[in-house]
Amino acid sequence: MNCDEVMEAMQRDLDGDLTAEERRRMQIHLRHCPDCVPLYARLRRLSSQLENLPKVEPPCSLVDALLPRGAVLSPDGQWRAAVVAEGGAKRVVVHDAAGAARFRGHALSPDARVTLQWEGNALVYDVVTAQDGRETAERWRVNVAAGTEERLPERPHP
Numbered sequence: 001m002n003c004d005e006v007m008e009a010m011q012r013d014l015d016g017d018l019t020a021e022e023r024r025r026m027q028i029h030l031r032h033c034p035d036c037v038p039l040y041a042r043l044r045r046l047s048s049q050l051e052n053l054p055k056v057e058p059p060c061s062l063v064d065a066l067l068p069r070g071a072v073l074s075p076d077g078q079w080r081a082a083v084v085a086e087g088g089a090k091r092v093v094v095h096d097a098a099g100a101a102r103f104r105g106h107a108l109s110p111d112a113r114v115t116l117q118w119e120g121n122a123l124v125y126d127v128v129t130a131q132d133g134r135e136t137a138e139r140w141r142v143n144v145a146a147g148t149e150e151r152l153p154e155r156p157h158p
Contacts (some may be wrong), residue, residue, distance in 0.1 A: 001029045014047045070118045083114045
């Protein structure tokens with residue numbers, strides 16, 4: 001991993017979103033890079049401080065005003081999923097009925113095309129990206145209650 005890749009990995013690590021292999025590669029880089037080590041320590045301190053802030057639940061009317069258009073409601077009405085822009089990337093975010101964010105997906109390319117659909121109480125989303133004139137497709141399933149995300153097997157993309 002280079003420093004740019006490690007920067008993204010550090011942020012994902014703090015969110016608990018790295019695979020064991022990604023975490024191992026990040027740790028190898030940190031053992032050899034004097035520039036990234038203090039940055040990672042500072043990010044961990046900041047994350048810890050943010051986690052210790054008091055929890056605030058905004059009123060539902062405020063949440064409805066802030067949620068992006070195109071949000072998809074789960075069949076039971078308990079969850080609302082949407083694609084949001086965050087720091088130059090896109091993410092799939094799922095809010096509960098009270099408006100609290102219960103799931104934040106991994107960072108996606110800002111030009112990715114993302115479609116959302118519910119299959120029961122699992123959110124399935126497709127991501128299509130183009131690179132060098134070639135499109136690739138990925139499919140992900142989110143178990144919102146468990147806060148987990150898994151990549152589904154490859155499927156052909158026309």
